[in-house]
Amino acid sequence: MANMPTTKSNPLAGFMRQPKIYVQLPSQGQYWPKGTLQMTENGEFPVFSMTARDELMFKTPDALLNGQSMVDVIQSCVPNIKNAWFCPTIDLDTILIAIRLATYGERLPLTHKIPNIDEEDEHELDLRLLLEQQRHNIWVEQVAISHDLVVFVKPLTYKHLAQTSLKSFETSRLLNAVNDESTSEEQKVAMFNESLQNLTKITVDLMSDAIYKIQTGETEVTDLKFISEFVNNVDKEIFQKIQDHISSLKERNDIKPLTFTTTEEQQALGAPASYTIPVNFNNSDFFG
Amino acid sequence: MRLLPLTISQIDEVVKEMEQEAKAIKKEIFKLAWFMRGSLSIDEAYQLTYEDREVISDIIKENLDMTKETGLPFF
Numbered sequence: 001m002a003n004m005p006t007t008k009s010n011p012l013a014g015f016m017r018q019p020k021i022y023v024q025l026p027s028q029g030q031y032w033p034k035g036t037l038q039m040t041e042n043g044e045f046p047v048f049s050m051t052a053r054d055e056l057m058f059k060t061p062d063a064l065l066n067g068q069s070m071v072d073v074i075q076s077c078v079p080n081i082k083n084a085w086f087c088p089t090i091d092l093d094t095i096l097i098a099i100r101l102a103t104y105g106e107r108l109p110l111t112h113k114i115p116n117i118d119e120e121d122e123h124e125l126d127l128r129l130l131l132e133q134q135r136h137n138i139w140v141e142q143v144a145i146s147h148d149l150v151v152f153v154k155p156l157t158y159k160h161l162a163q164t165s166l167k168s169f170e171t172s173r174l175l176n177a178v179n180d181e182s183t184s185e186e187q188k189v190a191m192f193n194e195s196l197q198n199l200t201k202i203t204v205d206l207m208s209d210a211i212y213k214i215q216t217g218e219t220e221v222t223d224l225k226f227i228s229e230f231v232n233n234v235d236k237e238i239f240q241k242i243q244d245h246i247s248s249l250k251e252r253n254d255i256k257p258l259t260f261t262t263t264e265e266q267q268a269l270g271a272p273a274s275y276t277i278p279v280n281f282n283n284s285d286f287f288g
Numbered sequence: 289m290r291l292l293p294l295t296i297s298q299i300d301e302v303v304k305e306m307e308q309e310a311k312a313i314k315k316e317i318f319k320l321a322w323f324m325r326g327s328l329s330i331d332e333a334y335q336l337t338y339e340d341r342e343v344i345s346d347i348i349k350e351n352l353d354m355t356k357e358t359g360l361p362f363f
Contacts, residue, residue, distance in 0.1 A: 017337065049337035052317050056334075059310035061303045103338050176295070 019046030020102035023094060026137035026253075031088040031154050038080040047098040048077045055103075065169070067162030077102065085162075088155040090253055094134040101127045112277045114262060116270040121260065125279070130255060137253040143245045145238050152213035153246060160209050164202055171198045207231050207239065210246055255279045316341060323348045 022044040029039050054073045063069035067085075074084035077099045081087065087095065100108065108125040143151040174195045183191070208228045214221045221227060231239070257276040267273060317333045320341060328344075336344070355361075 017335075049339060051335045051337055052313055052341065053334045055313055055338070056310050059306040059313070061306055064306075 017048045017051070020049050021047050021098060023047055023098045023131065024135060025091045026094055026134060027088050027091050027139070027155070031090075031139075033083075033086050036081070036083040036086040038082060040080065045078055045080045047095075047102045048079070049103045050077055050099060066166060067158065070158065070162075073099065085157065085159040087158045089158065089161055090137050090139055090155045092158060092161075093253075093255060094131065094137075097127050097131050097134065101131065110258075110277070110279075112260075114260075114266060114271050115275050116272065117266060119266065119269075119271075123258070123260070125258070130279075133255070139249060139253075140245075143242050145241055148217050149238075150215040151211055151242055152215070153210045153242065154212050156206065156210055160206065164206060167198060167202050171195045171202075174198070203243075204231055207242060207246075211242070316345075320344055320348070 024044055028043060029037055050073060054076050057063060057069040057072050060069055063072075071084040074087065074095055075081055078095060081095075106127045108127055110123045110125055111120055112123070113119070114121055139155055141152045141154065143153060145151060174191055208224070208231045211227050211231065212222065214227060214230060221230075257278045259274055259276050261274045262271040317330065317336075320336070321328050321330050321333045324344070
């Protein structure tokens, strides 16, 4: 009988964290660069609870701002993810919901203010339902601009998202400085122009990062330098068409806001009959 | 991401809030290690999950209550 390959298991394994749940990623592992995700046989990935050390990472403001804490916690809780900076954004919410669920359980308490009146409402969200919704996230790569021009887009990575957020943050700081009374008019104009240029650059850069291939007739362009040049010089209509396509996918995949109805008493005080509350996964609220 | 629309003073508040929360977690960790009387190192305590910490806290509370009820010395 041929010798079967044996895997030496770690004798300390029984003392280690055990996976709490298994999740499928909406991307099915697509869009993850080679070496950043270790695939499993059945496409389901084990998710572990956060440790106290992980929880502390989410309480480190600087690491939160530059995205490092998110990356460290994801890699700690989903060990198959080897480099979370390259996590496609369509998988991000699924991973975060799964980590929250594995750590604190399936119920997410939400407190929100009822519009127009000084009252708060409490609600519990079932994260299992949210996770199920996320499984139906889709990505459509092709944007047909014309019969001989097709643009192929991929989801952005967490790295793009973190960099963009940081740039937006710096720009909004700059815009705040414009309103400062001690700044001269000349400086204000210069700062305003700089912010505007930054914002335009962010939009154009995001678009360039999202496009990975352009097909024109029989020719396929994959050189990122050419793609970047195309995005920087393309006419507004084409740019808008690509942007609309990405925005519609984002809107479709985003977690839908929750709709609440109010009582007659609350309506008498000025509250609307119904209102919506966005579900945000900011670290402070979501990870308690 | 939530810091984006905030003013400097609001960011300052969020940072202080986080510092307090981090301190609370550290205090819990050190408390667990102290009550476990050397059977749990600080490093091991940092590796505990939220659920593990809840379970150990419950055991500690049960032991403290039992000690009080029986009048046996605890410290």
